[in-house]
Amino acid sequence: MxxxxxxxxxxxxxxxxxxxxxxxxxxxxxxxxxxxxxxxxxxxxxxxxxxxxxxxxxxxxxxxxxxxxxxxxxxxxxxxxxxxxxxxxxxxxxxxxxxxxxxxxxxxxxxxxxxxxxxxxxxxxxxxxxxxxTPSTDDVLTSVYWEFSNQEYMSNDAFTLDIINYIEDNKANWNPNGIAINSRKVCIV
Known part of the structure; x- marks a missing residue:
C-alpha cells in the first residue's frame, strides 16, 4: 500500500x-x-x-x-x-x-x-x-461596531440598516456585499 x-x-x-x-x-x-x-x-x-x-x-x-x-x-x-x-x-x-x-x-x-x-x-x-x-485576521471588518443581541433579522437589508444606524462610522466601513474572508474553507475554533 x-x-x-x-x-x-x-x-x-x-x-x-x-x-x-x-x-x-x-x-x-x-x-x-x-x-x-x-x-x-x-x-x-x-x-x-x-x-x-x-x-x-x-x-x-x-x-x-x-x-x-x-x-x-x-x-x-x-x-x-x-x-x-x-x-x-x-x-x-x-x-x-x-x-x-x-x-x-x-x-x-x-x-x-x-x-x-x-x-x-x-x-x-x-x-x-x-x-x-496564518496572518492575523484582526483586520476583517475593522472599524465596524456592533453589539450582538437576540434579535432575529428576516433579511440582509434589515440587518445592514441596523448596522449602519448603530454608529455613524459604520456607514463608511460596512460593505454588506464585500468578501470578509476569501477562502474556500474556514476553520472556526
Whole structure:
C-alpha cells in the first residue's frame, strides 16, 4: 500500500480530515504511522517480556516453549532443501500459532483502537500550527461596531440598516456585499 492509498483509507470516517489538503493528510498519516510503529514494537516487546517472565513462574509454559523450539529446530535441521525447510516450518507452525497469536492479537487490537485518536490528535496539532502561522485576521471588518443581541433579522437589508444606524462610522466601513474572508474553507475554533 503506497502513501496515497493509506492516506485515503485512514481518512475515511474522520470528518476532521476534510479541512486538510492531500499533502497535509499525508503528513498526518506519516506521523501517526511512525507513532503506531513505535507503540506496536513496544507492545510486542512487553508481551515478550511477559512471556519470558511467565516461563519462570509456570514450568509448563517453559516446557511448551522448549518443545516448540525443539520441534522448529528439528524440522529445519532435517530439511536439506529449500522446499524441505518450508515444509519443516509449516509442520512446526501449529506449535507456534499460540505464541504468535499471543503476540499479534493484542498488538493488532492496540493498533486499531488507538489509530483514530492518534489521527485526530495529529490533525488538531496541525490545524493549531496552521492557525498560529496564518496572518492575523484582526483586520476583517475593522472599524465596524456592533453589539450582538437576540434579535432575529428576516433579511440582509434589515440587518445592514441596523448596522449602519448603530454608529455613524459604520456607514463608511460596512460593505454588506464585500468578501470578509476569501477562502474556500474556514476553520472556526
Amino acid at each position: 503506497d502513501i496515497h492509498e493509506r492516506t485515503t483509507k485512514w481518512s475515511k470516517g474522520i470528518s476532521e480530515m476534510d479541512v486538510l489538503s492531500l499533502a497535509e493528510k499525508e503528513i498526518v498519516c506519516n506521523k501517526v504511522a511512525k507513532q503506531l510503529f513505535a507503540i506496536c514494537v513496544t507492545v510486542v516487546t512487553l508481551i515478550l517480556i511477559a512471556i519470558i517472565a511467565s516461563m519462570f513462574e509456570y514450568p509448563w509454559l517453559l516446557d511448551y516453549m522448549t518443545n516448540t523450539s525443539n520441534t522448529v529446530n528439528q524440522d529445519l535441521s532435517t530439511a536439506h532443501s529449500q522446499a524441505g525447510r518450508a515444509g519443516g516450518t509449516m509442520a512446526s507452525l501449529p506449535r507456534m500459532i499460540p505464541v504468535l497469536a499471543a503476540m499479534l492479537i493484542p498488538t493488532m487490537a492496540v493498533f486499531y483502537i488507538i489509530k483514530k485518536p492518534l489521527l485526530k490528535r495529529e490533525i488538531k496539532k496541525l490545524v493549531e500550527e496552521k492557525l498560529a502561522d
